[in-house]
Amino acid sequence: MTSTDSSTTTLRQATPKRPLILIAEDEAPLTTLLRYNLEKEGYRALEARDGDEALMLANEDTPDLVILDWMLPRVSGIEVCRRLRGRVETRNVPIIMLTARGEETDRVRGLDTGADDYITKPFSMTELLARIRAVMRRIRPAFAEDVVAFGDVTIDRTAHRVKRGNKDIHLGPTEYRLLDHFMQHPGRVFSREQLLDAVWGSGVYVDARTVDVHIGRLRKALNEPGQPDPIRTVRSAGYALDESFRN
Ligand code: CA
Numbered sequence: 001m002t003s004t005d006s007s008t009t010t011l012r013q014a015t016p017k018r019p020l021i022l023i024a025e026d027e028a029p030l031t032t033l034l035r036y037n038l039e040k041e042g043y044r045a046l047e048a049r050d051g052d053e054a055l056m057l058a059n060e061d062t063p064d065l066v067i068l069d070w071m072l073p074r075v076s077g078i079e080v081c082r083r084l085r086g087r088v089e090t091r092n093v094p095i096i097m098l099t100a101r102g103e104e105t106d107r108v109r110g111l112d113t114g115a116d117d118y119i120t121k122p123f124s125m126t127e128l129l130a131r132i133r134a135v136m137r138r139i140r141p142a143f144a145e146d147v148v149a150f151g152d153v154t155i156d157r158t159a160h161r162v163k164r165g166n167k168d169i170h171l172g173p174t175e176y177r178l179l180d181h182f183m184q185h186p187g188r189v190f191s192r193e194q195l196l197d198a199v200w201g202s203g204v205y206v207d208a209r210t211v212d213v214h215i216g217r218l219r220k221a222l223n224e225p226g227q228p229d230p231i232r233t234v235r236s237a238g239y240a241l242d243e244s245f246r247n
Pocket of ligand 1: 025026027069070071072
């Protein structure tokens with residue numbers, strides 16, 4: 001785990017981007033409880049106390065999932081849901097509706113509006129977290145799993161261990177976070193700036209070429225001579241985990 005590059009030592013605190021969950025709920029004690037449990041599970045949480053604030057926050061930073069109370073002040077949960085579905089950026093963001101009402105018609109209306117799931121208050125935190133995990137498994141499969149494989153590369157997040165075939169791969173912290181980020185979004189092309197933001201953290205100044213240096217180290221650690229390279233360089237765009245490597 002040694003590194004001679006100053007960027008990895010000075011940026012040791014940087015962590016990969018955890019999924020962002022927007023909590024839109026006007027009952028403060030419930031919001032506090034939700035935030036506590038979500039953060040404990042490794043998510044980042046944003047709080048909105050009314051519908052207007054929920055829409056504003058979702059507009060500023062697209063969440064990965066929204067927990068949306070049905071009965072919200074100013075703009076109702078159901079209206080927030082409609083408006084989120086109406087915007088390109090938030091159209092596909094999963095929404096779990098919280099409702100105090102038990103009526104079947106309301107539940108159906110909730111799902112008609114575009115909510116992915118609903119849960120009736122009072123609910124158990126265990127149940128809600130299980131529903132969230134189920135949604136996250138669907139939208140970001142690699143986040144919810146401890147062990148993720150892509151081709152013959154596996155990453156074990158609990159043990160912080162990477163293997164290629166049966167061979168242990170030793171990565172520096174930055175190379176590990178890079179690989180973890182790619183494994184969460186196989187096939188997706190990331191620019192150097194996006195990788196800096198996701199792996200080094202936003203608001204940190206590091207030269208974009210630093211990314212190339214760490215990609216080089218990651219490749220060197222992963223690939224024996226003659227082995228196919230799972231990392232694809234996309235000319236003038238950035239890097240991606242090569243989809244053809246999967247098979
Ligand atoms: Ca409410």
